[in-house]
Amino acid sequence: MSATTSTEVRPATADAISAAALLLADGMPVAVPTETVYGLAADARNAEAVARIYAAKGRPSFNPLIVHVTDLEMAQTLGHFSLDAIALAEAHWPGPLTLVVPARADNGIADIVTAGLDSIAIRCPAHPVMRALVEAVGPLAAPSANASGQISPTLAAHVAKSLDGRIPLVLDGGPAKRGIESTIVAATGDELRLLRRGPVEIDGAVEADGSRIEAPGQLSSHYAPSKPLRLDATSAQDGELLIGYGDVEGQITLGKDPVTAAARLFAALHEADAAPEPRIAVAPIPGDGLAAAIRDRLHRAAAPRD
Numbered sequence: 001m002s003a004t005t006s007t008e009v010r011p012a013t014a015d016a017i018s019a020a021a022l023l024l025a026d027g028m029p030v031a032v033p034t035e036t037v038y039g040l041a042a043d044a045r046n047a048e049a050v051a052r053i054y055a056a057k058g059r060p061s062f063n064p065l066i067v068h069v070t071d072l073e074m075a076q077t078l079g080h081f082s083l084d085a086i087a088l089a090e091a092h093w094p095g096p097l098t099l100v101v102p103a104r105a106d107n108g109i110a111d112i113v114t115a116g117l118d119s120i121a122i123r124c125p126a127h128p129v130m131r132a133l134v135e136a137v138g139p140l141a142a143p144s145a146n147a148s149g150q151i152s153p154t155l156a157a158h159v160a161k162s163l164d165g166r167i168p169l170v171l172d173g174g175p176a177k178r179g180i181e182s183t184i185v186a187a188t189g190d191e192l193r194l195l196r197r198g199p200v201e202i203d204g205a206v207e208a209d210g211s212r213i214e215a216p217g218q219l220s221s222h223y224a225p226s227k228p229l230r231l232d233a234t235s236a237q238d239g240e241l242l243i244g245y246g247d248v249e250g251q252i253t254l255g256k257d258p259v260t261a262a263a264r265l266f267a268a269l270h271e272a273d274a275a276p277e278p279r280i281a282v283a284p285i286p287g288d289g290l291a292a293a294i295r296d297r298l299h300r301a302a303a304p305r306d
Helices: 014-025 047-057 083-092 128-137 156-163 258-274 290-302
Strands: 008-011 030-032 039-043 066-068 097-102 119-123 169-172 183-186 193-196 240-244 279-282
Touching: 008 014, 008 156, 014 030, 014 039, 014 128, 014 169, 030 128, 030 156, 039 047, 039 128, 047 258, 047 290, 083 097, 156 169, 240 258, 258 279, 258 290
Parallel strands: 008 169, 030 169, 066 119, 097 183, 240 279
Antiparallel strands: 030 039, 097 119, 183 193
């Protein structure tokens, strides 16, 4: 979203929440209060809507985003919950705990939300505004509502200062109660692993070694195709499937603008990885902001691996 108009800040009344729900349903990001920090929410099933989160934040790379739900029942339509994960959800939801679980193949969540991973980060927030929007729209992806690299916002005024002109609406729900992001625990294997410390202390969780990215705030690289990946290609060489962008045409296309390209990126990599060609090539992605984030993700995917 380009910075052409100022961002509206409205008290989180019923009318404002209804207006926010309409914007979300139309594929626009909206800043929403939660009990941890203010989140920049978008429909988790709409890839282009989620790409607009990255565009607004100027996020330099694609990390998995947390999906917000209303309850454990909704969460279980998105991921597979072990008995340990169910016990944690029942003990701490609604509240500032995010659970990373294996994703259901048919959950309808856009690939950009999970950054191409086979797991999904899910939280059931306690704040009534976020809960009302999830009830109205469905699962919402929401990182913190600030420009990338800036301090996480605990007031609507923080959001307005950081993202003015980049998003249409901030719902003002007063100060965030907790003021720090949620605890993140992975329940994807035989033991619980602590991926990020936060307001909830989890007994028995082993601190993750950080060797792979599974949730926001981790620095190691994430999903990469199994095939060699060549960047900045203007045509396909023998044995390559070309992912096109802009004026470069390929067997698969990312479109002609960064928002569309970000929305299609992970699905395109998965499709190319499953194709018969033994190698993948990707067209140049010029530009700053979201285009730079796409290039960052592609460089990670193309990095040499053992």
